[in-house]
Amino acid sequence: MRASQFLLPTVKEDPAGAEAASHKLMVRAGLIRQLAAGIYVFLPAGWRVMRKIEAVIREEMESIGCQEMLYPVLNPAEIWQQSGRWQAIGDELFRLKDRKGTDMVLAMTHEEVVTWLAAREIHSYRQLPQLWFHIQTKERDEARPKSGLLRVREFIMKDSYSLDTDFEALQRSYDRHSAAYDRIFARCGVSVRRVLSDPGMMGGNIAHEYMAPSEAGEDEIVFCPKCGYAANVELAVAGPEPALAASVAAGRGGEGPREIHTPGRRTIDDVAAFLDIAPHELMKTLVVVSEQRGPLLVAVRGDHELHEGKLRRIVGEFRLATPDEVVAAQGVAPGFVGPVGTSLPVLGDESLRGGLFTGGANKADYHLVGIAADAVVGEYHDLRVVGDGDRCPECDAGLVGERVIEVGNIFQLGTKYSKPMGATYLDEQGAEHDIVMGSYGIGLSRIAAAAVEQHHDEHGICWPAAIAPFQVHLLVVRAADPVQAALADELYATLDECGFEVLLDDRELSPGVKFKDADLLGCPVQVVVGKRAAERVVELKPRAGGERRDLAAAGLPAAVAAALAAS
């Protein structure tokens, strides 16, 4: 490809409002353009990256026996009503009506279509297992699209589905996908962690996410550097804390809870400082109103935060009580609420178990020292945010928190879709069973964005070789110089014949502009044809750093191959 004829509209300025490096660089390097919030055009260089990612994914899916087909984006609402997701998913689902007034859906994943197909085409255990995939545009009405390709409303995803006779067979399909995913991310040059995740709206039991570490990520995980435990913070649990030593309270409170005057001290930090104790010696108590269970008292340790998602899984939708509701329930304003003597049910975090704490006295300007958690907590649950410094539930080492980009996910759906949609098979004895399903997704543009987040410097992108828009960026320092131009043309043809993908920058622009564009676009190997062209000597420069050196033009194909292998 010749740059003089290639649409590569690089720009100097970061796009307005862009925070993520991938957003800034992919716009500046001329890879993408935003049509509307969360909706992007892929320009030629950006689309080349997507095509390469797609090729890697397709190869690895085919290598595990997964069959490619294509499911439509436009779905009748009927199948989404059968699966229950029409009702269960909120405004993220694009809903529309056709000209006859029939409800339709723009699909965000394809469990419904796959199950519909399975119900019609799969009849016998002899046909199982089946692995099906497609690479298709998805639509999702994100509330706050942002960060370039990281949170969008239209995206391209590979989603695959496994159909099996039972859970043991599903585990085998799941393991095959897991191995294929490891190879896909490795080949695309994206480092990932496989973490336990919350199946959420996909339903089912076991689920894992593939998370690419990046400061720009919107998800957070914790992992254990010692044993490899890793989980989304939505699901992460921490190992048990040693119950606070009885001596802590004994030294301060003696027998039973004792009132202590804490004038105007409402926050954990204020109370801890005033009493000269650590925040973890305090019990933080909140009044919440659950739709299902009414007002509740929820307690976590003073140094911990309530995880709203975890509480929601236990009590359903809830909200924090208003100050008036707190006074009505506890007889005191927020800041002095405690669990002793309350008439509300008390839910406590597991880390409180067996401990003695200082908490609100339900009396203005007073706290209680020496509250035995076991005497006041009615139900213990895992309720808190687990993060940096918490203990690993598997091996007790310190957990590390990390921001990540979700680039893939795998779910054991079980019979969540096959049961309501009637996808069954007959076993050897002729008995009918629900098909056991799995679902596996990978976002192509998320991989591209994660690769940029993980591989860039202050000058631009440093693409992993396998997904770079071109392998070689061949620059002519002075395109108007016939000697330089002739050697560049010759090398362009030679490299092309050797099977390399080359972008030849033959534009009559200043060398500075061309070097800047090459660094911005980030092809892994740069070759510069300059003032030593008459001697048939060129310069080779790996984009990601490493030795830049002059070499004879004749040795270029071998040197490029070596540089790509090393990149």
Ligand SMILES: [Zn+2]
């Ligand atoms: Zn561990």
